[in-house]
Amino acid sequence: MSDTTSAPGAAGIPGDVSAARNTARTARRFRPSGSAVVMALYLLFLMLPIYWLINMSLKTNTEILGTFSLWPRNLTFENYATILTDASWYMGYVNSLIYVVMNTAISLAVALPAAYAFSRYSFVGDKHLFFWLLTNRMAPPAVFALPFFQLYSSVGLFDTHIAVALAHCLFNVPLAVWILEGFMRGVPREIDETAYIDGYSFGRFFVKIFMPLIASGIGVAAFFCFMFSWVELLLSRTLTSVDAKPIAATMTRTVGAAGIDWGVLAAAGVLTIIPGALVIYFVRNYIAKGFALGRV
Amino acid sequence: MNKTVNQKAWFLVLPVLVLVAFSAVIPLMTVVNYSVQDTFGQNVFFWNGIMWFEEMLNSERMWNALGRQVVFSAIILAIEVPLGVFVALNMPKKGFWASFCLVVMSLPLLIPWNVVGTIWQIFGRVDIGLLGYTLDAIGIDYNYTQGFFAAWTTVIVMDVWHWTSLVALLAYAGLQSIPDAYYQAAKIDQASRWAVFRYIELPKMMGVLMIAILLRFMDSFMIYTEPFVVTGGGPGNATTFLSIDLVKMALGQFDLGPAAAFSLMYFLVILAISWVFYTVMVNLDKREGR
Numbered sequence: 001m002s003d004t005t006s007a008p009g010a011a012g013i014p015g016d017v018s019a020a021r022n023t024a025r026t027a028r029r030f031r032p033s034g035s036a037v038v039m040a041l042y043l044l045f046l047m048l049p050i051y052w053l054i055n056m057s058l059k060t061n062t063e064i065l066g067t068f069s070l071w072p073r074n075l076t077f078e079n080y081a082t083i084l085t086d087a088s089w090y091m092g093y094v095n096s097l098i099y100v101v102m103n104t105a106i107s108l109a110v111a112l113p114a115a116y117a118f119s120r121y122s123f124v125g126d127k128h129l130f131f132w133l134l135t136n137r138m139a140p141p142a143v144f145a146l147p148f149f150q151l152y153s154s155v156g157l158f159d160t161h162i163a164v165a166l167a168h169c170l171f172n173v174p175l176a177v178w179i180l181e182g183f184m185r186g187v188p189r190e191i192d193e194t195a196y197i198d199g200y201s202f203g204r205f206f207v208k209i210f211m212p213l214i215a216s217g218i219g220v221a222a223f224f225c226f227m228f229s230w231v232e233l234l235l236s237r238t239l240t241s242v243d244a245k246p247i248a249a250t251m252t253r254t255v256g257a258a259g260i261d262w263g264v265l266a267a268a269g270v271l272t273i274i275p276g277a278l279v280i281y282f283v284r285n286y287i288a289k290g291f292a293l294g295r296v
Numbered sequence: 297m298n299k300t301v302n303q304k305a306w307f308l309v310l311p312v313l314v315l316v317a318f319s320a321v322i323p324l325m326t327v328v329n330y331s332v333q334d335t336f337g338q339n340v341f342f343w344n345g346i347m348w349f350e351e352m353l354n355s356e357r358m359w360n361a362l363g364r365q366v367v368f369s370a371i372i373l374a375i376e377v378p379l380g381v382f383v384a385l386n387m388p389k390k391g392f393w394a395s396f397c398l399v400v401m402s403l404p405l406l407i408p409w410n411v412v413g414t415i416w417q418i419f420g421r422v423d424i425g426l427l428g429y430t431l432d433a434i435g436i437d438y439n440y441t442q443g444f445f446a447a448w449t450t451v452i453v454m455d456v457w458h459w460t461s462l463v464a465l466l467a468y469a470g471l472q473s474i475p476d477a478y479y480q481a482a483k484i485d486q487a488s489r490w491a492v493f494r495y496i497e498l499p500k501m502m503g504v505l506m507i508a509i510l511l512r513f514m515d516s517f518m519i520y521t522e523p524f525v526v527t528g529g530g531p532g533n534a535t536t537f538l539s540i541d542l543v544k545m546a547l548g549q550f551d552l553g554p555a556a557a558f559s560l561m562y563f564l565v566i567l568a569i570s571w572v573f574y575t576v577m578v579n580l581d582k583r584e585g586r
Contacts, residue, residue: 035386042383043400049419049457050403052426056418064424110311117308122299129309131574136320138570140518142539143559146546147323170319173312231408233521234539238547248408266418269411276406284398289469 050273056266064262079267092247093271095161096230099244102165104225107172108218115180116206120189133174141234144170149238161244164236168229175228176221179290183217220290223283227276247272330556348557358558360533361541362565368537369516372455376512379456380463381501385493387468398468401461413525416454420526440527444534451523451535458522459512466508470501503580510573517566538562 056064057079058072067073083089117123118130148167149158157163191213195205211218237249251268283290334344352358383401388394404412420440422428431438440450474496482492520539523529529536529544536544542562546555 035388038383038386039388039397042386043397046400046404046457046461048426049415052419053415056424068424068429070426106315110315113308114312117305120299121302121305123301123303123305126305129313131571133312133316134574135567135570136316138514138518138566139320139324139563140520140539140542140559140566142518142520142542142546143327143563144320144323145543146552146555147326148319150326151323166315166319169315173316177312227406231406233408233410234543248410251410251414262418262424265414269407269414272408272411273403273406277403280399280402280406284395284402287398287402287465 053266053269056262057270059263061261061263076263079263080271082264083267083271089250089268092245092250095240095244096236096246096248097275099161099164099168099236099246100226100229102161103168103172103229104222106165107169107176107225108222110169111173111176111180111221112211112218113206115177115184116210118177118181119184120192133177137171137174137178139170141171141232145234145238148235152239158239159241159243163239164244164246165229167235167239168232170235171232172225172228176225179221179224180214180217182289183214183220187213216286220283220286223279223287224290226279230275327556327559330552331560334553344553348553349561352554352557352561355554357541358561361536361538364534364536365517365538368452368519369513371452372459372516373509373512375452375456376460376463377505377509380460380508381467381505383460383464384467384471385497387464389472398465401464404458404461407458409521410525412454412458413522416450416457416522417526420450442531444531447527447531447535450526454522454526455516455519459515463505463508463512466504467501470504471497474500503577506573506577506580510570510577513573514566514570517569 055071058075058077060074060076060078063069063072063074118126144167152158152163152167157166187210191209192205195209200209233246233248236246240246240249247268251265280287331348332344332346334342334347387397407415417425419425420428420438422432422439428438428440437443438446440446478496478500479492482496487495518539519537520543523535523537524540527535529540542555542558545551545558
């Protein structure tokens with residue numbers, strides 16, 4: 001640990017004759033153990049609230065309100081059982097997953113050709129179009145909540161999964177275009193040209209050769225579409241009432257006449273964290289590149 | 297990179313154009329429509345000119361919300377950017393611990409925003425929350441539903457918790473792209489730690505850092521769900537930021553005209569500031585010869 005956290009680039013310099021002499025001084029100057037302490041404190045700061053949520057979800061309501069304890073005294077999974085057996089609860093998760101998957105598929109389908117166009121060709125208005133796409137990422141969902149509600153009501157899509165999926169395209173399509181464009185820029189143009197000389201049609205080249213080349217980029221773009229659609233609440237809540245109600249909106253149910261059902265609320269929260277935690281492992285090395293819109 | 301001129305590329309962009317037009321231009325035009333019309337009900341609208349804009353520009357409510365919003369975004373950026381860079385500098389470079397840090401740090405970013413609010417609600421409550429209980433036990437008067445200062449602190453700490461990792465991840469990616477040779481040169485020159493940071497790491501991170509600042513600015517300016525869940529905009533109007541105020545006005549009171557005018561001005565402010573960041577970013581890209 002202390003070795004990997006030492007001075008950036010200090011380790012593994014081949015033929016560095018001064019290495020031995022410098023080790024002691026670098027160690028003092030960059031204080032590798034200091035880094036470990038900083039990281040430990042930061043990660044603790046990140047994990048503490050999440051731990052508390054998990055802690056709450058494993059307690060009964062009487063214990064939550066009655067005694068203050070750092071860990072559950074009477075371990076119970078009843079809160080989770082409540083959610084996983086009640087259709088009005090777990091359908092929230094199903095609804096969320098349906099529109100998130102739909103949104104990811106739509107976003108990628110339209111963003112792939114567009115990103116290719118932006119990365120390979122220049123055409124009239126390309127720069128303006130690109131910035132215009134970005135402006136949609138900047139649009140506050142609050143501005144669009146009411147017009148979306150009216151638009152989707154008037155075309156009869158209110159309270160359907162596709163409505164939420166389309167609404168989330170507002171910010172996910174620009175994002176996907178940006179990320180994919182960044183990855184596509186890294187693929188040399190010669191590959192395109194060779195394929196055309198070999199007689200590939202555009203469609204076949206794109207699917208058979210180009211898409212495997214940017215597979216990691218597609219994965220990252222999909223991950224980000226998934227993520228931003230999953231965490232958004234304002235639009236998905238405005239556009240649904242019963243049939244497509246997302247889990248995030250269902251959680252407000254825990255506020256009842258007898259006060260808030262803290263245990264179930266916490267358990268529902270924990271369950272919303274799990275999908276993200278599962279997918280994050282696969283993209284851990286690309287996540288920064290994705291946030292940088294493919295521009296690192 | 298030299299790109300070929302090809303107007304047919306428009307066909308490849310067309311699907312995006314149609315989709316975004318449906319989900320952005322039509323709703324935006326609806327907003328424009330409302331902003332210049334008034335109604336007495338029954339869906340009868342008449343032209344109202346720029347009355348609503350004038351009304352909103354003179355309304356104290358909007359200026360107050362804007363003021364709170366600017367203060368909030370400024371504090372957020374002032375804390376998260378340096379802290380994020382600092383964390384990135386201390387992250388392990390490779391191996392198991394690097395992956396471990398990446399995964400744990402990304403975790404808050406993937407939690408639905410209202411759950412973030414819920415987490416901090418549970419964490420901060422005086423009766424059942426670890427934070428609230430501890431602060432209360434050591435004699436600090438902390439109650440985020442009533443105290444102005446406590447509410448602000450909670451909202452800010454929550455946002456720092458939620459988003460600092462984003463800045464850190466981007467800065468970390470920027471650091472990773474620095475070749476070892478730079479550090480070796482610095483070592484030969486006996487450069488101090490500060491000099492290494494100032495003349496090697498910071499310039500190399502500038503590009504990604506601009507993206508981080510752009511994203512953090514945009515998202516903090518649009519913040520709605522987290523403070524809404526934790527404080528509901530209170531106590532009083534203490535944490536009523538622009539989006540919260542707008543939703544109150546549009547969906548709560550159904551004041552469509554003023555809300556629409558408000559929306560447009562809100563959008564324009566974000567657009568203007570983001571355009572500045574974007575221009576700086578593109579120029580940085582060019583200077584690096586990409």
